Amino acid sequence: MKAKTKVRTSAYRKRDYQAFLYLLPWLLGFSLLQLYPFVSSLYYSFTDYQITSEPVWAGLKNYISLFTTDTEFTNSLKVTITYTLYTVPGKLIMALAVAVFLNRNIKGINLIRTLYYIPSLFGGSVATAILWKLLFLDNGVINALLSALHLPNIQFWGNPKTALPTICALEIWQFGSSMVMFLAALKNVPADLYEAAAIDGAKPVQQFFKITIPQITPIIFFNLINQTITALQNFTSAFVITNGGPLKSTYVLGMKLYKEGFSYFKMGYASAISWVMFVIIMVVTLLLFRSSSMWVHYADE
Amino acid sequence: MTLKSKRKHNMFFTYLVIVLIGIILLYPIVWMFFATFKTNDEIFNSIKLLPKSFSFQNFIDGWNGSGKVTYATYFINTFLLVLPTVIFTIVSSCLVAYGFARFKFPGKNILFALLISTLMLPNAIIIVPRYTMFSKLGWINNYMPFYAPAILACYPFFVYMLIQFLRGIPRDLDESAYIDGCGTFRTLVSILLPLMKPALFSAALFQFLWTYNDYFNSLIFINSGSRYTISLALRLSLDSESVVNWGKLMAISFISVTPLFILFFAAQKYFVEGIATSGLKG
Numbered sequence: 297m298k299a300k301t302k303v304r305t306s307a308y309r310k311r312d313y314q315a316f317l318y319l320l321p322w323l324l325g326f327s328l329l330q331l332y333p334f335v336s337s338l339y340y341s342f343t344d345y346q347i348t349s350e351p352v353w354a355g356l357k358n359y360i361s362l363f364t365t366d367t368e369f370t371n372s373l374k375v376t377i378t379y380t381l382y383t384v385p386g387k388l389i390m391a392l393a394v395a396v397f398l399n400r401n402i403k404g405i406n407l408i409r410t411l412y413y414i415p416s417l418f419g420g421s422v423a424t425a426i427l428w429k430l431l432f433l434d435n436g437v438i439n440a441l442l443s444a445l446h447l448p449n450i451q452f453w454g455n456p457k458t459a460l461p462t463i464c465a466l467e468i469w470q471f472g473s474s475m476v477m478f479l480a481a482l483k484n485v486p487a488d489l490y491e492a493a494a495i496d497g498a499k500p501v502q503q504f505f506k507i508t509i510p511q512i513t514p515i516i517f518f519n520l521i522n523q524t525i526t527a528l529q530n531f532t533s534a535f536v537i538t539n540g541g542p543l544k545s546t547y548v549l550g551m552k553l554y555k556e557g558f559s560y561f562k563m564g565y566a567s568a569i570s571w572v573m574f575v576i577i578m579v580v581t582l583l584l585f586r587s588s589s590m591w592v593h594y595a596d597e
Numbered sequence: 598m599t600l601k602s603k604r605k606h607n608m609f610f611t612y613l614v615i616v617l618i619g620i621i622l623l624y625p626i627v628w629m630f631f632a633t634f635k636t637n638d639e640i641f642n643s644i645k646l647l648p649k650s651f652s653f654q655n656f657i658d659g660w661n662g663s664g665k666v667t668y669a670t671y672f673i674n675t676f677l678l679v680l681p682t683v684i685f686t687i688v689s690s691c692l693v694a695y696g697f698a699r700f701k702f703p704g705k706n707i708l709f710a711l712l713i714s715t716l717m718l719p720n721a722i723i724i725v726p727r728y729t730m731f732s733k734l735g736w737i738n739n740y741m742p743f744y745a746p747a748i749l750a751c752y753p754f755f756v757y758m759l760i761q762f763l764r765g766i767p768r769d770l771d772e773s774a775y776i777d778g779c780g781t782f783r784t785l786v787s788i789l790l791p792l793m794k795p796a797l798f799s800a801a802l803f804q805f806l807w808t809y810n811d812y813f814n815s816l817i818f819i820n821s822g823s824r825y826t827i828s829l830a831l832r833l834s835l836d837s838e839s840v841v842n843w844g845k846l847m848a849i850s851f852i853s854v855t856p857l858f859i860l861f862f863a864a865q866k867y868f869v870e871g872i873a874t875s876g877l878k879g
Contacts, residue, residue: 314781319693337726412619430846563725
């Protein structure tokens with residue numbers, strides 16, 4: 297302790313100005329590549345802006361047409377919200393269920409954890425999207441398996457009712473990374489809590505809802521926010537597998553943004569779409585934060 | 598039933614479930630591997646997992662691509678894009694994390710709050726202005742749109758992760774280094790960096806994985822075929838033929854994920870620990 301007080305002298309602290317040298321890349325990056333684009337896209341969203349000409353102020357025009365005349369957009373909004381409502385809870389419930397199941401003395405747990413993680417490894421890669429498309433084709437292997445089990449075949453990609461859930465399945469299939477996080481959190485739940493509960497006569501189901509879940513709420517909360525932000529921006533699977541079809545049933549907001557911005561180069565309009573997306577993300581995040589005091593339990597509180 | 602046999606019974610049930618989940622999760626990938634040896638006819642008309650014969654024709658045809666450009670080019674392009682991005686990300690994130698973790702300066706709390714808020718900044722919101730900006734700079738069709746954010750530490754996940762890691766390293770080390778006459782940069786390079794290796798390695802792996810798998814940004818910033826990455830080339834192969842040769846497509850898809858496989862199994866400890874400890878999304 298003596299050395300510490302001796303060292304924290306003005307000479308040592310005088311070097312603090314050097315912090316800005318280390319922060320310099322981020323200060324530039326933050327202002328040029330994050331803050332500036334963030335503010336400009338808000339500005340663009342109120343303009344008519346084709347990439348070849350300068351932006352012209354248009355007021356709320358983009359937003360008004362998005363919500364009144366552009367049925368493609370309102371459909372995209374619906375598709376994206378549905379996608380998020382399927383994938384985020386689906387993935388988290390799978391991850392949690394499997395993590396709880398694996399959280400006991402099992403030989404070879406490391407290998408199991410590794411193997412279950414593999415689908416997450418390829419994540420949103422184009423290769424996986426192509427594989428998924430092939431697996432679920434009308435004459436693909438999943439339908440062949442259904443036939444072998446004497447079950448009726450399903451037109452996974454051809455039917456607007458099934459195309460979106462099949463794309464969601466690709467996302468839920470990658471629950472491994474969340475599962476690894478949950479497993480780590482479960483390992484940190486103090487064992488004496490369970491012992492005390494067992495002495496008090498709590499049943500396993502009660503223990504799960506009264507101890508396990510409350511103890512790992514911070515990591516559930518973190519996952520919930522992250523997965524929601526990712527899901528609302530989904531693009532690759534819908535673009536590669538179905539290209540938004542059939543009948544625009546998988547035409548997510550990410551695709552709409554891409555088409556308007558980078559096929560038609562309507563930069564103002566695309567920016568307005570991205571801001572609607574951002575507002576949804578902000579509202580969801582705020583609601584989650586607001587509600588977090590009710591259900592997220594922090595150990596040090 | 599005695600307690601012991603009941604226990605055994607339970608264990609058997611546990612492993613049965615584990616194996617079943619494992620099959621559901623891994624069957625598509627195993628199937629993909631064997632499909633690389635199959636013809637369209639076999640893929641669609643046979644439920645059998647194993648191919649009739651192990652011929653490498655799909656790999657050869659797939660690798661050669663449809664025209665003048667082979668997958669060798671796409672692979673080289675991908676690595677030209679990914680490797681510098683990873684290295685730049687690690688170097689810049691490390692410097693910035695050091696700045697935040699080890700110095701006291703006015704406005705630190707505000708800057709840190711800004712850094713944290715960018716964790717939730719969606720890519721979709723900044724992509725349009727970034728595109729117009731990069732196209733004015735003449736960066737479309739080269740890899741600067743990927744390098745620039747990496748050089749300028751625009752990956753808050755990694756900065757934050759390294760800050761957390763640095764906070765766990767005792768400051769006494771910095772102070773001893775100071776007494777021994779080390780400047781701040783030398784303290785970072787010779788004292789802290791060796792200790793940060795596991796965190797740096799995890800960050801590098803995830804940045805590699807994400808950049809390698811990225812499709813949206815490549816699609817927007819790269820549009821000439823000779824500069825295509827694997828993701829773009831794969832998607833092109835899917836669309837370019839009227840009758841898709843699926844065996845061929847599976848072969849190149851499989852080759853394209855092989856580097857990830859190798860990396861994962863060589864460094865699985867860092868992957869799994871990285872997710873478990875820092876809450877990185879996979």
